[in-house]
Amino acid sequence: MTWPTKKLGExxxxxxxxxxxxxxxxxNKNGLPFYQGKKxxxxxxxxxxxxxxxxxxxxxxxxxxxxxxxxxxxxxxAQEKSCIGRGLTGLRAKKELDQDFLFNFLKLKEKxxxxxxxxxxxxxxxxxxxxxxxxxxxxxxxxxxxxxxxxKLLAKTKESKRLRTEAQEATQNLLSAELHKIFKExxxxxxxxxxLGEICELNPKKSEIRNEPDELLVSFVPMKAVDEYAxxxxxxxxxxxGLARYGYTYFRNGDIVLAKIxxxxxxxxxxxxxxxxxxxxxxxxxxxxIRAGKDVLPEWIYYILRQPFFREEAxxxxxxxxxxxxxxVQFLEKYKISLxxxxxxxxxxxxxxxxxxxxxxxxxxxxxxxxxxxxxEQSILHSAFQGK
Numbered sequence: 001m002t003w004p005t006k007k008l009g010e011x012x013x014x015x016x017x018x019x020x021x022x023x024x025x026x027x028n029k030n031g032l033p034f035y036q037g038k039k040x041x042x043x044x045x046x047x048x049x050x051x052x053x054x055x056x057x058x059x060x061x062x063x064x065x066x067x068x069x070x071x072x073x074x075x076x077x078a079q080e081k082s083c084i085g086r087g088l089t090g091l092r093a094k095k096e097l098d099q100d101f102l103f104n105f106l107k108l109k110e111k112x113x114x115x116x117x118x119x120x121x122x123x124x125x126x127x128x129x130x131x132x133x134x135x136x137x138x139x140x141x142x143x144x145x146x147x148x149x150x151x152k153l154l155a156k157t158k159e160s161k162r163l164r165t166e167a168q169e170a171t172q173n174l175l176s177a178e179l180h181k182i183f184k185e186x187x188x189x190x191x192x193x194x195x196l197g198e199i200c201e202l203n204p205k206k207s208e209i210r211n212e213p214d215e216l217l218v219s220f221v222p223m224k225a226v227d228e229y230a231x232x233x234x235x236x237x238x239x240x241x242g243l244a245r246y247g248y249t250y251f252r253n254g255d256i257v258l259a260k261i262x263x264x265x266x267x268x269x270x271x272x273x274x275x276x277x278x279x280x281x282x283x284x285x286x287x288x289x290i291r292a293g294k295d296v297l298p299e300w301i302y303y304i305l306r307q308p309f310f311r312e313e314a315x316x317x318x319x320x321x322x323x324x325x326x327x328x329v330q331f332l333e334k335y336k337i338s339l340x341x342x343x344x345x346x347x348x349x350x351x352x353x354x355x356x357x358x359x360x361x362x363x364x365x366x367x368x369x370x371x372x373x374x375x376x377e378q379s380i381l382h383s384a385f386q387g388k
Contacts, residue, residue, distance in 0.1 A: 009131030037087025055083035059090035070122030197333030214242025
């Protein structure tokens, strides 16, 4: 069946978010719930963590929320009147377009919308991108019939996704639970705590490679090359040192790179630099670099800083305007970690490496089941919007 199409801008009100002054944020429910981006709204429906006493852009209950900045395309639905920041846009269907029909269509197009994103540090899409998306436009009664059938067909995939998500969360907590047990044992044994600034060099100077020739090939690592799930550098490009040494962050093999900007830090972008071209790497200025000193293994620091408890504390210490908040280096300098002997660190790291390997196997299996469910859901949605 062939239906006419309309551009989203013709049949939908598009309300681009705008971040209010951070001085109006509060946690005592003064004003409206505030959502900056995907990281704030979580699962359907969003649960507020921050309120805003002087809201800027407002969405109403039932409005569709779409993430327009890193990541792009993720969907949710506003549960109540709320304020949205620059990371989100509110969508409301106009007359003759069913809101649930619109939501299911956007779900079908989520990856296509994500591919519209542009930007080096983080991807983003504009209002114009959204306005020009074409949507099938059958009569309203037909839209509602499609929505009713989709609800029945997708109910089982939603339940399967829920069970898979529970299993994923349990898997992700395995490493944190093991570290908690290790720290508890260490406390009994009298491990000392040390500030990172005492035992590490933070953001080492480029001057140590000033004598290297400009034509020397080095690795260049953009932010998107640091995978937040694997928490590793997944790829890099070769560049001449002369093209990289100015305006980028320097590191070398064995250094830890940590995203300092929101939402990359909260998402878990951290890695140990390995296999760099000629041992030298450069990347975005939104990296902090941590170089382990003689009394600590980089892997020991990495395992601690990759945990949610570190990210949660770092998030509380971020500075800057909304949407551009960063972890200050002073927070890292003063951050304390338990410091067993090097011999004990090596034993514990080996134990954590083994556990991490098992976790990765579980995650790969869970990823494959997730992919199967997503393909099934996309197949159902595709058929629906093809009139089948």
